[in-house]
Amino acid sequence: MDRTDHELLRLMGADARQSLAQLGAAVGLSPSAVNERVRRLQAAGTIRAIRADVAPEQISRPVLAFIWVALAPDASEDGFRRAMRDMPAICACHHVTGAWSYLLQIRVESLSGVEAFLARLKSGGWIARSETMLALSTVVDAPFIYRGA
Incomplete structure (x- = not known):
């Protein structure tokens, strides 16, 4: 994992509903590059799930x-x-x-x-x-x- 992966994890931890375009703009990557990184992080088990935070x-x-x-x-x-x-x-x-x-x-x-x-x-x-x-x-x-x- 590099710095960009760490930043994506931080951003998604704060709000996982952000679009790939929003995430990409924040880290300086295209939406498709962000999508590939997120898929890789999921495949590696780093991102275990994206779920609702229920009250x-x-x-x-x-x-x-x-x-x-x-x-x-x-x-x-x-x-x-x-x-x-x-x-x-x-x-x-x-x-x-x-x-x-x-x-x-x-x-x-x-x-x-x-x-x-x-x-x-x-x-x-x-x-x-x-x-x-x-x-x-x-x-x-x-x-x-x-x-x-």
Whole structure:
């Protein structure tokens, strides 16, 4: 990746709806040259997706919770991972170091939604213990946005 690729990533991170012509004007390339670079960045896996940034409160998911999970000794780690991928409430699931096995980030409609999510984890036999934290407010909430090298 060269400087131009880095600048394209920064520009697209700020607003991926910009046209190829707008991106090209910003970096001094033709729209077709920008298109080729973007395709190459996608093929390499650098650009993983271009998606909508949805406001959770607008789709009835205002409650943000973080759940530390220690897997039960007899729980299947592969099974746990598959189950987490299939749960719509999960925004992120991280395998972590330290006293916990995983850190989950969920979005639900209410506090009873958090309770229902935890009950589902418990009924699946996945967890030995957990700790839940609720976000009171959010200072920064975004997927990784490339801001430059």
